Amino acid sequence: MVSHFILYVRDQAASCAFYERALAFAPRLDVPGMTEFALPGGGVLGLMPEDGIRRLLGDKIPDPAQASGIPRAELYLLVEDPAGHHARALAAGARELSPLQARNWGHVAAYSLDPDGHVLAFASLPAEGRAG
Numbered sequence: 617m618v619s620h621f622i623l624y625v626r627d628q629a630a631s632c633a634f635y636e637r638a639l640a641f642a643p644r645l646d647v648p649g650m651t652e653f654a655l656p657g658g659g660v661l662g663l664m665p666e667d668g669i670r671r672l673l674g675d676k677i678p679d680p681a682q683a684s685g686i687p688r689a690e691l692y693l694l695v696e697d698p699a700g701h702h703a704r705a706l707a708a709g710a711r712e713l714s715p716l717q718a719r720n721w722g723h724v725a726a727y728s729l730d731p732d733g734h735v736l737a738f739a740s741l742p743a744e745g746r747a748g
Contacts, residue, residue, distance in 0.1 A: 620652075622662035623689060624669050624680040625732045631663045634731055637708035638701060661691065683733075690735040694723070698738035702726035705736055718742060 625631035632651045636642055639661075645652040651663040666680040680688075695701050699716050706712055710728035713735065719725050725739035 618658055618660060620660040620662050621689075621691060622664050623691070623730075623732065623734050624666045625663050626666060626681070628663055628665045631730070631732060634705075634708045634710070635661065635663065638705035638710065638730075638736070640701070640704060655693070657694075687729065687733055687735050690737060691730075692725075692737040692739060694740060695738050696740065698724060698726055698740045701738040702728060705730070705738070710736060 623631070628649075628651055632643060632646055635651075635653060639653060641653070643651045644654045649665065649668045653661040655661055669677070669680060693701070702712075702716055705728050709731050713727040713729055714725075716724060716726035716738075719739075722741065723739040724742055725737050727735060727737045730736050
């Protein structure tokens, strides 16, 4: 099983550029209506324009554009260098929500808000908890 996490975005090209800078790698697919980033570990991050999901599902769901800027999802990524990823996300236009710090669940994590209002977290195990 491969998990796909699809975020609805206002501007697919702008969101693609943001995530390409924040993740420091190019998407595996970038066509009108869908961008996909193959995430380490086997997951896939998808970026779909808000109007695309409306065309697909019509009035069966609320219009995602009505919730633009309101956090609707969190993308929590375990990475080797959360500080570097967080810094790249901020440089690409994210807004910092919480700096990198030890969390009570055992990770070191930093939180930001992407340009579409999704919460983006980069985390790692503390140095003493990593296998060496």
